[in-house]
Amino acid sequence: MNTSSITLPVTPYTRFRTTLDQTIERLGLCSEEIAFLSQPQHVHRCELTLVKDDGSEAIFPAFRVQFNNARGPYKGGIRFHPDANEEEVKALAALMGIKTALADIPFGGAKGGVQCDPKKLTRRELEELSRAYVRAFINILGPYRDCAAPDVNTNPDIMAWMRDEYERKQDVYAPGFITGKPLSYGGIPGRDTATARGGFFILEELVNFSALNPTELRVVIQGFGNAGAHMALFLHRAGYNVVAVSDSQGGIYSPDGIDPFRIQKYKKHTGSVTGEYCKGSVCDIEKMKLDHVQRVTNEELLELPCDILIPAALDNVITEENAARIEAKYVLELANGPTTPEADALLDVRGVMVIPDVLANAGGVVVSYFEWAQGRSGRQWTTEQVKEDLRRIMLAAFTAVRHEAQRHRISYRQAAFSVGVQRMLETMRKRGWV
Numbered sequence: 001m002n003t004s005s006i007t008l009p010v011t012p013y014t015r016f017r018t019t020l021d022q023t024i025e026r027l028g029l030c031s032e033e034i035a036f037l038s039q040p041q042h043v044h045r046c047e048l049t050l051v052k053d054d055g056s057e058a059i060f061p062a063f064r065v066q067f068n069n070a071r072g073p074y075k076g077g078i079r080f081h082p083d084a085n086e087e088e089v090k091a092l093a094a095l096m097g098i099k100t101a102l103a104d105i106p107f108g109g110a111k112g113g114v115q116c117d118p119k120k121l122t123r124r125e126l127e128e129l130s131r132a133y134v135r136a137f138i139n140i141l142g143p144y145r146d147c148a149a150p151d152v153n154t155n156p157d158i159m160a161w162m163r164d165e166y167e168r169k170q171d172v173y174a175p176g177f178i179t180g181k182p183l184s185y186g187g188i189p190g191r192d193t194a195t196a197r198g199g200f201f202i203l204e205e206l207v208n209f210s211a212l213n214p215t216e217l218r219v220v221i222q223g224f225g226n227a228g229a230h231m232a233l234f235l236h237r238a239g240y241n242v243v244a245v246s247d248s249q250g251g252i253y254s255p256d257g258i259d260p261f262r263i264q265k266y267k268k269h270t271g272s273v274t275g276e277y278c279k280g281s282v283c284d285i286e287k288m289k290l291d292h293v294q295r296v297t298n299e300e301l302l303e304l305p306c307d308i309l310i311p312a313a314l315d316n317v318i319t320e321e322n323a324a325r326i327e328a329k330y331v332l333e334l335a336n337g338p339t340t341p342e343a344d345a346l347l348d349v350r351g352v353m354v355i356p357d358v359l360a361n362a363g364g365v366v367v368s369y370f371e372w373a374q375g376r377s378g379r380q381w382t383t384e385q386v387k388e389d390l391r392r393i394m395l396a397a398f399t400a401v402r403h404e405a406q407r408h409r410i411s412y413r414q415a416a417f418s419v420g421v422q423r424m425l426e427t428m429r430k431r432g433w434v
């Protein structure tokens with residue numbers, strides 16, 4: 001049998017291991033260090049029972065993986081998704097460890113997940129499931145033990161229910177239990193835009209030192225959720241030419257540039273970025289001609305002529321199959337894991353600069369850190385303070401990565417891992433763990 005034609009699925013953990021193994025080899029680490037970096041300290045799993053509105057019972061597998069707490073309490077979001085599983089949560093927890101070390105904030109790495117489809121739950125059921133998660137893991141969570149946050153399909157309302165459940169059960173006041181909370185219940189201004197803003201600061205810096213002119217740069221963004229939509233608005237305001245955006249139903253492209261503020265309105269009214277022009281597969285061609293826009297699929301969108309490509313939705317979208325056709329010179333990964341290791345290598349050879357997820361989307365956890373600190377001190381942060389400190393931290397991380405990449409002639413992804421891993425090891429050595 002010819003096994004070479006079988007392509008194994010790229011799982012988040014294989015993606016993480018590929019980069020980690022390159023880092024381990026380059027840094028010449030010992031087996032004890034390797035074990036710490038590649039295996040989680042704790043994997044917690046359970047089944048949550050939910051009494052649905054119709055009285056029936058449903059069971060949902062739930063996970064919390066605590067990868068490494070050398071540098072501080074475990075930190076990372078909780079995702080609600082039908083495909084959430086232990087392997088994925090483990091890899092995402094490992095990435096959080098690299099991300100927090102790279103941003104140089106005093107946290108370790110963790111991630112949680114509930115295997116469920118939140119779109120099929122009523123609001124009451126969603127609240128009950130969120131509270132059940134906290135009850136199930138109450139002994140391993142806490143402001144100084146493991147601080148959770150939003151991730152895919154979880155939001156400030158869910159964070160509020162979770163904090164409330166913890167405070168009731170423990171009979172304590174604990175704003176630092178979780179981050180990404182609503183402003184009226186311990187939240188911080190700018191947490192909702194933090195991921196996009198962090199990525200935007202990096203892009204701005206990249207454009208500055210490359211002596212490029214934003215008004216001459218064409219940007220394509222995949223995904224119009226929280227990160228993608230805010231990024232489109234920031235870029236448009238700063239004079240960049242956003243030429244295409246998409247959501248799960250497809251995208252629209254205009255070489256002349258599109259106005260993300262208008263797209264946001266369309267999406268609000270019709271549920272989709274293409275909704276103003278298309279109902280299902282039927283599009284108003286005349287209206288599209290008039291507005292100089294074309295409809296594109298999510299696959300086509302990635303290959304459009306542009307300078308900067310921002311995957312801000314799914315993982316594994318830039319693959320061995322399409323990497324050669326990516327026209328962008330820069331890829332900024334706002335999503336977690338959009339590029340497979342094979343595609344990474346192909347883009348590297350072609351001189352496409354990839355700003356990796358652990359750097360590009362770290363803005364979320366950085367502002368979570370401010371929110372956690374706010375909870376500890378009781379002093380409310382202002383929008384301006386959040387922006388200023390976020391900028392400083394993102395640029396420091398970017399500079400560290402850029403220097404490491406230049407010094408060792410390695411990709412930004414490898415450099416980001418290298419910086420993160422070395423910081424984790426430094427603390428582990430100080431603590432006498434390795």
Ligand code: GLU
Nearest residue numbers: 076077149151364365368
């Ligand atoms: N879920 C976000 C991430 O993947 C934020 C995590 C946090 O704020 O703790 O980075």
